[in-house]
Amino acid sequence: MMAELSADLARQMAAVLPGRNSRGARLKFLLVNSEFHGVAIYRFGRLADDVRGRNRALGLPMVAAHRVLNRRVTHVHHLDIAAGARIGAGLLLMHRHGVIIGPSIIGRNCVIHQNVTIGQRVAGGDQGVPRIGDNVWIGPGAVITGDITVGDGVTVSAGSVLSKDVPARCLVAGNPARVIARDYDNSAIIGLGEAG
Incomplete structure (x- = not known):
C-alpha cells in the first residue's frame, strides 16, 4: 500500500x-492539498481492511479511524472513493469536487477530473463494475458505469457517458459515448510523456 x-x-x-x-513547498502541499488527502485516505482505508483481515483487534480501530476521516472528505470535499474500489498506483485527482468512485477496478496512472462518477450501473440488474486500464484520462463530468472494460491509454472526453467496452488507445466522447479516434496518444495529457 505504501x-x-x-x-x-x-x-x-x-x-x-x-x-x-523546496522543502517548504512540499510541506505546504502535504498539509493543504485536498486532492491528495482524498487519495491518501482511500489508501489508508485499503490498509485498514488488510490489517483487519490479518488481525481483527488491531484492524478495527484503523477501520473506525478511516470511516471518520472518509466521512470528513466526503462531506467537506465532496469526494467519495468506495472501499470496494481497486485502484492502481499513480492515481491523480485534478479536482476533487463531485468525484464519486464506487466499486470498480482502475489501473495505474489514471487521471480523474471533477464531477466524475465511476461505478455500477444497477439499472436492469447490471451489478458488474467497470474495469479501467492503465494510463486512462477521464475528463470533467464523465460517467463510466456497468460491467465494461476500458482499455489502456483511453481518453474519456468531458461530459461523456460511457457504458460500453472501449479498446485501448481510443478517444471517446458523447452521450452515449462512442469512439471518435483510434490510436490516440494521451501521454501528454496524463503527464507521462512518450515513455508512459
Missing part, C-alpha cells in the same frame, strides 16, 4: 508543484 501511496504522491506533486521541490 508503494501505491508514494506513486500517488509523486504524480500529484509533479502536477501541482512542477519544478518547485
